[in-house]
Amino acid sequence: MVSLVTTRPGPVLREFELVDLLRARLAARRDDTRIGIGDDAAVLRPCPGHDLVATTDTLISGRHFPDDTSAFDVGYKALAVNLSDVAAMGAEPAWLTVSLSAPSLSRDWCERFIDGMQAACRACPTGTPIDIVGGDTTRTDTLTISVTALGQVAAGAAMHRAGAQAGQAIAVTGTLGDAAAGLRCWPQRATASTAQTDLIKRLTRPDLRRGSALIGQATSAIDISDGLLADLGHILAASGVGATIRLDALPYSTALASVVPEAADRQRLQATGGDDYELCVTMPLDARPALETALGCPLTVIGQVETRTGLRCLDGAGNVVAPDTLGAPGWDHFGMD
Template identity: 55%
Template structure:
């Protein structure tokens, strides 16, 4: 299939949902008109076959994950997702494969008011670059630099499942129920509605490179430290059945690909935040004045985390 035939094919499936989308796919650029008093949050991620997803990942799952990880970035900023562009590099353009890719992208968007307004295609090794744009009231963004001494540290969902999913990937044709759960968490991460936490939390980040690595970004930006209770890290039932304690903690500490939110907030806001986010929000520690990230078990013994570090693209 040729490039412009593909664009026409996909355009027929994409009806704009938003009144502030003035012009979508079909011109040299998109036109959008955010409301007065709004700021735009903009994020871009590139996913490359063999590095960010296994080379034999289905087109549906590639499309799903590519959208979800970008929408998760907007969630961490407290933005309502609004617009997306998709740039695809592929060895060839196959109509059925591209349809499945779009199916996955639309499934990740779900009922959210998000328009796909443009993109690009080129021949090359398989990769996908997504730019996602969200809206939020001016001055209301959640940032990494807002953590305060005494804040609770909390995370949504459960941790470590996607990292274990990568280990389970070779079993996918004959996976057990638990293995399939982990594989699905890797392939189809669930982005959280972070916009619901505006005004309730002081700092936020999404967990893409591992809890420790991403929380350290918050600590650095906020010039504070943290003490974590390693035994409070939220754990799925499948993880409890499948891994011993040290394996589990290593995956949860540094495995990455969770795309859950890690936030800091005043204890007085905890119940409101839990009600607003409409998913589990587990307290795992507290912000301290002493610089650095420290983890202790339920007995107060410091946990050795030196061997468990987060993802670094250039390490």
């Protein structure tokens, strides 16, 4: 269980003291927040000619992050997973609501939790501030954080999963498999090597991408939260197409290569591990250089969209890899114990 009071210095924080902390450190930074945190509801004024993008994620201690994750990392990841969804829609994040349920809260834990949220806002490659405009607090037996993120995108321009077309390239940002390897390394974190520490950091503080760069370049997008095969499968199903990807083309970090040197094991983590929060996109192949520049991060082509439905994985020799050799295709909250 995350230690919220007993092993942390400082007094127990009461509900409205937490609201005051959030207001002081994460609110009232945007002119289009007409009424923000502290009232019965927020009043927001989206930019003219823009659509509003909304997403919600809930994180539960012991299921979405290890029980002994630091308050800073809990705060960072709670925001990052939502900001990644906004990016996958091609939108710029603008507002957040944060609901926090816990047995009790210490001021020190809450300060560090807010530090993590602030760090995630700073790490998000957007040109405008992100405001917290509301939320809720309640007492419960297990630490639970629910965040809703609201973003803006030019009217009619939002990315979605249903735009992939046969012949287009499939690409991913950054590297894959680090977070899954980081979770594997978690029990050894007190004595972890530099490479293991880098992987653990990717688990707790995923990189964030600027989704607005996708507009006019990519044809479909999704963030990789549940594992590449599962999330790419959502694009293929929504678009009514299939694909072939090459496992040896999946990009990996030097840290992952050091900690997981065996290619087959590494590719299993990359294909099914999840928690990377990179973007998977489809696009005309000739759009890759411009999109990579706009994103400001590596963009690696890993396969091609095809007319024939289904997802096929090939090894380095061009042989089809049976899906069951890669493990479960991705996370399913109600399909796994």
